[in-house]
Amino acid sequence: MSDVIIITGAGQRLGLHCALTLKQAGFQVLATYRSEKAGVQQMRDAGINCYQLDVCDTEQLSEFISHIKQHYQKLRAVIHNASDWRADAITDVSNNVSNDAAIYDAMQAVHAKAPYIINRALAPLLANSSVADIIHITDFVASVGSSKHMAYAASKSALTNLTFSFARALAPKVKVNAIAPALLMFNQDDSDAYKTKALNKSLLQLEPGANEMANCVTYLLNSRYITGKVLELDGGRPLNLP
Ligand SMILES: NC(=O)C1=CN([C@@H]2O[C@H](COP(=O)(O)OP(=O)(O)OC[C@H]3O[C@@H](n4cnc5c(N)ncnc54)[C@H](OP(=O)(O)O)[C@@H]3O)[C@@H](O)[C@H]2O)C=CC1
Numbered sequence: 001m002s003d004v005i006i007i008t009g010a011g012q013r014l015g016l017h018c019a020l021t022l023k024q025a026g027f028q029v030l031a032t033y034r035s036e037k038a039g040v041q042q043m044r045d046a047g048i049n050c051y052q053l054d055v056c057d058t059e060q061l062s063e064f065i066s067h068i069k070q071h072y073q074k075l076r077a078v079i080h081n082a083s084d085w086r087a088d089a090i091t092d093v094s095n096n097v098s099n100d101a102a103i104y105d106a107m108q109a110v111h112a113k114a115p116y117i118i119n120r121a122l123a124p125l126l127a128n129s130s131v132a133d134i135i136h137i138t139d140f141v142a143s144v145g146s147s148k149h150m151a152y153a154a155s156k157s158a159l160t161n162l163t164f165s166f167a168r169a170l171a172p173k174v175k176v177n178a179i180a181p182a183l184l185m186f187n188q189d190d191s192d193a194y195k196t197k198a199l200n201k202s203l204l205q206l207e208p209g210a211n212e213m214a215n216c217v218t219y220l221l222n223s224r225y226i227t228g229k230v231l232e233l234d235g236g237r238p239l240n241l242p
């Protein structure tokens with residue numbers, strides 16, 4: 001049986017493209033998705049095992065982990081792609097405490113708590129594989145913050161730190177790395193003004209698309225000597241200085 005790779009939040013866009021690419025490369029892919037979307041059926045049609053999972057639902061997470069342990073003896077990789085790009089609440093709304101708390105908790109739950117739980121539970125199955133990877137999909141803003149997505153950025157920073165901890169804890173059997181994209185793919189509702197502003201933030205001034213992440217995932221899977229690293233897919237954004 002071909003090596004099994006789990007990827008979370010794969011119902012659309014970058015995760016969907018990555019799942020299809022890995023399947024085409026010969027891996028057995030188990031893709032989790034939260035909402036039924038066209039991309040999920042596309043994955044089924046491609047022979048990908050699709051599993052409905054809200055990673056913030058602890059009961060669903062527990063059932064998922066039990067399912068994996070019942071059906072697989074080893075895992076080639078786990079890719080934590082699931083994400084909710086939620087902006088902070090508008091600050092002029094009074095008594096934002098409960099709203100701020102909800103947003104902060106939601107960001108930590110999807111981006112840090114779920115990968116922490118899944119990695120610790122599935123580490124033994126990864127260790128059974130001759131080569132194994134955990135890949136955290138973080139974000140450029142994990143290293144510099146964000147004025148409008150503070151909670152999101154903080155949670156991606158937590159995921160970055162988990163990369164270092166799991167790399168230390170699971171070596172030498174499991175490689176653990178992060179991919180930190182800046183702009184890779186716009187959203188459908190992004191305005192032309194937003195797109196122009198976003199493109200101008202990087203030196204290379206382009207929207208590379210989903211293949212940029214899929215190529216980086218493939219590179220990490222093929223490497224035998226990279227762990228505890230953050231691969232920055234940012235078009236030179238940090239150097240785009242006045
Ligand atoms: N697009 C870009 O330019 C950039 C992307 N990234 C990162 O790359 C990754 C992929 O990005 P992209 O494809 O644009 O992401 P999207 O926001 O388009 O998709 C995220 C996916 O995660 C799923 N998801 C959200 N919350 C949960 C949850 N609680 N449980 C399970 N699944 C959940 C969503 O499911 P549902 O369909 O149900 O909402 C959705 O399918 C993300 O980690 C993102 O933060 C980082 C920087 C730039």
Ligand SMILES: Nc1nc2c(c(=O)[nH]1)N=C([C@H](O)[C@@H](O)CO)CN2
Nearest residue numbers: 083084085139182183184185187198
């Ligand atoms: N879960 C998501 N995270 C992020 C997205 C997205 O669409 N979904 N988009 C971005 C932006 O492209 C940003 O990097 C540039 O404006 C960041 N994270």
